Amino acid sequence: MQLKVQPIDIKVGKYKVVLNTIDAKELGVYEGDRVRIKDHVTLTAIVDFTEDMISPGMVGLYHEVQEQLQREWTETVEVEPAERPKSSRIIRKVMDGFKLERDEINELVKDIVEENLNDIEIAAFLTATYIKDMSEDETEWLTRAMIETGEKIEFSTSPIMDKHSIGGVPGNKISLLIVPIVAANGLLIPKTSSRAITGAGGTADLMEILAPVEFSASQIKEMTEKVGGVIVWGGATNIAPADDKLIKIEYPLSIDPHCQLLASIMAKKGAVGAQKVVMDIPMGAGTKILDAKTGRKLARDLISLGERLGMDVDCALTYGASPVGRTVGPALEVIEALKVLETMEGPNSLIEKSVALAGMLLEMGGVAARGQGRDLAYETLKNGKALAKLKEIIEIQGGNPDVTHEDIKVGEFKADITAPANGYIIEFYNKRIVQTARYAGAPNDKGAGVLIHKKRGEVVEKGQPVLTVYAEKKDKLEDAVKFCRENPPILVEGMLIEKVADLREL
Amino acid sequence: MQLKVQPIDIKVGKYKVVLNTIDAKELGVYEGDRVRIKDHVTLTAIVDFTEDMISPGMVGLYHEVQEQLQREWTETVEVEPAERPKSSRIIRKVMDGFKLERDEINELVKDIVEENLNDIEIAAFLTATYIKDMSEDETEWLTRAMIETGEKIEFSTSPIMDKHSIGGVPGNKISLLIVPIVAANGLLIPKTSSRAITGAGGTADLMEILAPVEFSASQIKEMTEKVGGVIVWGGATNIAPADDKLIKIEYPLSIDPHCQLLASIMAKKGAVGAQKVVMDIPMGAGTKILDAKTGRKLARDLISLGERLGMDVDCALTYGASPVGRTVGPALEVIEALKVLETMEGPNSLIEKSVALAGMLLEMGGVAARGQGRDLAYETLKNGKALAKLKEIIEIQGGNPDVTHEDIKVGEFKADITAPANGYIIEFYNKRIVQTARYAGAPNDKGAGVLIHKKRGEVVEKGQPVLTVYAEKKDKLEDAVKFCRENPPILVEGMLIEKVADLREL
Known part of the structure; x- marks a missing residue:
């Protein structure tokens, strides 16, 4: 199908094009399918669908595809359905519980690095390896493939x-x-x-x-x-670039296979x-x-x-x-x-x-x-x-x-969090401390964070400062203090222990 | 964070907004995270990131979010990080091999229908159920939830x-x-x-x-x-709308748990x-x-x-x-x-x-x-x-x-596919027949398809038509015939059998 090019100057991090659903239907391509774009360069791209952004008869080329075409194209380009990459079947193999061969892992990592897989496919791969894990051989090959698909440093002396x-x-x-x-x-x-x-x-x-x-x-x-x-x-x-791309999908799933x-x-x-x-x-x-x-x-x-x-x-x-x-x-x-x-x-x-x-x-x-x-x-x-x-x-x-x-500046806004009772500190919730620092603006606001006066096992008196929260912005300090009051990061012996359900959430 | 609204008149099928990566960093939100938009209506949306499409200080609202705000908003809206929906943890539970409770399945299906989950999360859910399957109870609850989240027809007579x-x-x-x-x-x-x-x-x-x-x-x-x-x-x-949304993710993975x-x-x-x-x-x-x-x-x-x-x-x-x-x-x-x-x-x-x-x-x-x-x-x-x-x-x-x-029109372009040898037809490859029809334009071109003259077990003579391919467009007919020649949908006794590797691909 000949379609008129409409450049879309947005970076999407992948080789993607946009088709109107009418043309997509005519081509027989659906969600997650690829098309081949033929011009002076031939390339394969993942298809996004729209009813309104691109008119029928047009194909929207995102930034990365424009780059691959060296920013030169004729008015219309040939668009045809393309097969899915081999990695797509390799992922299915992992889901079906089969072990992968070394060249399959190489192919998969190459496609991850070259952005030939969509988020759905990478999510399936990560979920399957989270559930089924990989053998020692597979893990070694995966590691080697991750090294080989990026920049490497070779020193002439040792040890490093x-x-x-x-x-x-x-x-x-x-x-x-x-x-x-x-x-x-x-x-x-x-x-x-x-x-x-x-x-x-x-x-x-x-x-x-x-x-x-x-x-x-x-x-x-x-x-x-x-x-x-x-x-x-x-x-x-550009060291082990596959890793960053996997983390981008692991993060929303809160998994790390x-x-x-x-x-x-x-x-x-x-x-x-x-x-x-x-x-x-x-x-x-x-x-x-x-x-x-x-x-x-x-x-x-x-x-x-x-x-x-x-x-x-x-x-x-x-x-x-x-x-x-x-x-x-x-x-x-x-x-x-x-x-x-x-x-x-x-x-x-x-x-x-x-x-x-x-x-x-x-x-x-x-x-x-x-x-x-x-x-x-x-x-x-x-x-x-x-x-x-x-x-x-x-x-x-x-x-x-x-x-x-002495030259390092901390945030100008600060507040003390005090002990709610006399006694030993018997619990210290790491995740709440981190969350408090994050509400205060860390890590983006370098001056934001938490100074810890008393740690686990130390004695405190009611009203004595246990933490000082620092922030660069007043409203962030308020958010952090509010969080800290609602989710106390320390537990003093004898304090009412919160519902277990609450703690488990963190 | 107060951000200036920039409407983006594109339908994305989900409640999504776009933030510049600088603001996203300041807010501490990453890939797959949500933000809460507070204006006369408060809503939660999945965040997309951009370095170029939306300037720092702005938030891009896609069509669906504009609709949820009833197309009325003040110049700036309050944007703050929002927790992930409960379904996100429910999916993790499936990945970890735990059985779900009925109310968890209801929550999950509700979030799927209301488009509160991103593709990555749905892909993880489907992959996990593909690998681990669900119990009979879970499957029943899933079915009931899919029925309840859509339109239902109730007849006053029976049987239906x-x-x-x-x-x-x-x-x-x-x-x-x-x-x-x-x-x-x-x-x-x-x-x-x-x-x-x-x-x-x-x-x-x-x-x-x-x-x-x-x-x-x-x-x-x-x-x-x-x-x-x-x-x-x-x-x-709008019958069982969850189903269509799941199929959209199953299709790219070629799975159907x-x-x-x-x-x-x-x-x-x-x-x-x-x-x-x-x-x-x-x-x-x-x-x-x-x-x-x-x-x-x-x-x-x-x-x-x-x-x-x-x-x-x-x-x-x-x-x-x-x-x-x-x-x-x-x-x-x-x-x-x-x-x-x-x-x-x-x-x-x-x-x-x-x-x-x-x-x-x-x-x-x-x-x-x-x-x-x-x-x-x-x-x-x-x-x-x-x-x-x-x-x-x-x-x-x-x-x-x-x-x-006699009133039904078939495509005006047609071509015969003939038998390559004398003998019985011993194999008939369904998927190749379908693929031939698809290359010819089906199902979008209603007149495209394949007429089968000889089926499995029938005798053919070399040169005799076995199939006739119909198409509405000449180039599609050519594509279909080319595919058919390269991937013969029938096997006549005594023909050279192709490499098994090839057949397995289909």
Whole structure:
């Protein structure tokens, strides 16, 4: 069918065109079908349908299709029904419980990266793998395919170190300490990190306060070779791009299929050339890992996948039922981390967790003897070498190396949340703390967050401040305080415990 | 956040708004999240994201949201993040393998009908039920919820008869014979039918050649009470509207979860008040039901769901490995059916299948004694009463009752497909026949289709016509012939059998 081109200058993130339902009927294409557009270039696109946006006889070409046609087309183009991509059948195979071959996984990941699949198909794939999981072979192939379909960094020296936190614990600013400790001891650690989606601040959100975080793979390589480490945003690179596209569909479903979780983590590590990796697996109420058994299984799976990929993986099950340190939210967390680097003053939970994990990396990297890693890490923090290294990292990423914790601005609006009764704090709800910080504006408003005065097990008196909420905007502070009053993030011994149904919701 | 309204006059079929990614980040909403729009009306909408279509500070309101705001809004509206609907958690529960409660299923179906769920969520639900199926209780509740969320017809007399074909066999024009046979014997049969999606012509596509097929539920009731039966398009009513919305997502995934199949069929029957129903379950290569075991299981499940709903269901496993009759495609099928009604001339497969199923209905409806149904049906066809009744039905639906098979126009372009060798026809590929008809333009071009001269088991000589392909457009005829040559729909004994891999694709 010859249709007249109508450019639609909207980015939709996929190769899509719009047909009037009358023409679609004539062509015999329905929801989720593809058409082939033939002009000086031939391409396949997913069809959207409209009764009003595009007239019969026209075909609307979204931005991405226009780009693929190099922004040149004749007045009318030939439009014909196209078969579904092979991946469509491969997904069906997963739904039917069959194992995939390696080339099928390659095909599928290629189509995900090239945006040849629609959201419905990717959702079916993720749901099926969530329910049925994948074999070790499949997970390995998936990881390799995710690495191969993106940019890769290859260093000429070794070892290349890396760390990853599974997430789920608020205030986990440890990468700001670990990366400089490791790099200060002569090891290379090209740390890519994420921004928060459901959290109050990812490492990339924090680091952005100190320096730019958006770099290409080759820039990451170059900077790491110069100063030993970087802390950048992985999302700005084209490293394991399949992962971002899967997360976009996982998020609305609130799922993270086990095999995807493994592949996602390990693909990002593999793509930057990491050889020795420490995994931080926070465990406990409010985290992703509710008990030690689940934590150990995840650890074993990560280690085994690492072996298959030629990567040395060590895992640490860490305490995750309370926030790490006493701050949640970008600026507050950066202040806390810098203060430790500058003065060694700060919460024990932050310092101990950081030196323990950094110590593991120092041992794995061969710069500390077995059993000596933690002490070397502590020493590196204490003697200022870690701070000096962080300044180098900040500088090479284009930030101001002279920054101190006093330069970091928090939100100008603040409010105290006080204890409702005398007693011990017996519960601390991570998710409510995070939610409070988010209502206050985190992670988008860098100055928003929560300062924690009292943690689990500490004694409070009625009326004493337990938390201070910071915000950059007055109405956001009000929202956060309102949320906090309605959903108290702490429980003091003797307080009326809320209905279990309520807690379960969070 | 106060955002300036920008109306977008496009129908998207859901309550959706568009935010610039900058504002979305500020609000903390991501892919698949909802926002609450507060103006003189408060509503919840799914968010789409754009970098270019809507400027920061603006919110784009699609057609459906504008309608919900009664097309009146102030210059700026308050936009805030909204929680996900309860159904979102209910879907997660299905994915996690838990059984649903009745009120959860009601909530879910309500949200599907009211378009509160996005495609990703519905795809996850369908994938999960495809993999895990539903219990009998759940399937019953699902069916009832699908009935209750749409229009219902309640007749004051009984019994109300109905028939349904599971589909998958080409040329199944039997409803054009069965409905008038049943109605001519004094029973009421308000037959709603579908249009073809992957087929060459649904009953609604066929009937449309004879009369209009789009009516409301109350018109269906009124017409049925007057003349005993109708043959209308179910899609034009608001009967079991959840079904259409689920099919829109099932189609791209090429799945039809067992529980959905049951609920979909029975909800449409239940909603029109059917009390006694015959199910035609075509079986054999190329149909949905590959063997008798699967067919019997489906029959048992339909009968058992019918019992739960107070509906009397009889099932017939029918031969489906070859087309019914010798025509595939709307006009050709109508000609074949009318010819049988007018002259009793026509293929045995069509006549026998129609009177067998009609006979079952006559017995169930109490107008034929046990074992006498088929003969009464045959007699009704032969003595012209069925034809007279069809004319009444055509007339009441607004068509011309004087139509004869000679008035029906087929496509003016035609081509013969000849036998490639001497011998018996040992295979007949249904899907290739359908595909040929579709390439020729069916079901949209009513005159397009395939006339079958020789069927399985018949002897052909090399060069003798086996099929004639009809089309309304010359280029479509060429496409169909090309497809047919590359994918021969028949196999003559002694012909080189193609690679199994190829056949499996179909």
